[in-house]
Amino acid sequence: MSGNTITHNVAEAGERTEATRSASVTRHRAARELGLRRGDLDLAVQLGRVRTVPDDGGGGRRVPRDEIDRIRAADGFPDVLRAAVRAVGTTEGAALMDVTTARFTRLARLGLLVPVKFYLNRYRAVVWLYLAEELRRFRADERNTALLKGRTPEGLRDQLGDGLDLRPRNWRGRHLGFLLRQADDPWARAAAVASLLDAAEISDVVTDPYERSHLRRFRPALATHGSPGSPAAQLAEEIATAADPGEVDWLRSELAAAVDTARRHRPAPRPAARVTPHPPGPQSLACGTAEPVPHEAEDAVPPEAGQPGRLSSLLGRLWRKDS
Known part of the structure; x- marks a missing residue:
């Protein structure tokens, strides 16, 4: 490849990177323009509510300018977007569903309420967070009335008694979907x-x-x-x-x-085959050099090695010539 071609390709890559950057903004900038906290924007991206694109310059993902314009032009902005990414803990979630915190925790451990993220408080206790929008939908579904008001079914109580807690597994499943x-x-x-x-x-x-x-x-x-x-x-x-x-x-x-x-x-990249010197054979004895061969050929048997008579004859001629 000529120097001109390399220069041309580098210039094209630079132009593409610059075009991407001019047509998009950083997540921090996007959060500010959309009226969200940075953590809320990250959650909106994970939920698929905000589209991002790779940064060709290696600076992380960015938010296209036209995506920001689309979201800002939607009905109910910014309240609808903020409500969609609002995450609450156990106490606030229980209040939204009009249940006790103990019942809320039981429902979450049974896997009926799926965490969207978690953090560790100063006591290193795990604090699970849930989408407020999902909790409201769960409460509004008439099929869940017995779980919210009645006694927990015996089979479910037995599972809780055995230590069932599906919150980590459900979070991992959801997190994998985000990734x-x-x-x-x-x-x-x-x-x-x-x-x-x-x-x-x-x-x-x-x-x-x-x-x-x-x-x-x-x-x-x-x-x-x-x-x-x-x-x-x-x-x-x-x-x-x-x-x-x-x-x-x-x-x-x-x-x-x-x-x-x-x-x-696309196969995973591998290092190039190593090249190592081959043990000197008759040819190299005559000229005093050894030809390097690919590592994969090191175990190949020279044709003469299988014919000891020919090899002895050749070495004998070389000895008589030197003497």
């Missing part, structure tokens, strides 16, 4: 699935070390909960990692399928 929605590449989709499995499970499913390394490049970052290695960060990692055997089996199956799809789309 897959934003994945623009088959390897990124596979990495999203892998992010919910521990390293041993990933190694067992993805046996190729180059593919595992490629997955790590696309691995989505977990929201920060304390400094790296702190008890809070470790607890957050535990919540984000599947432990239930049924969930683990399902994720392993999904990961295998996702990696197979990504592999067919």
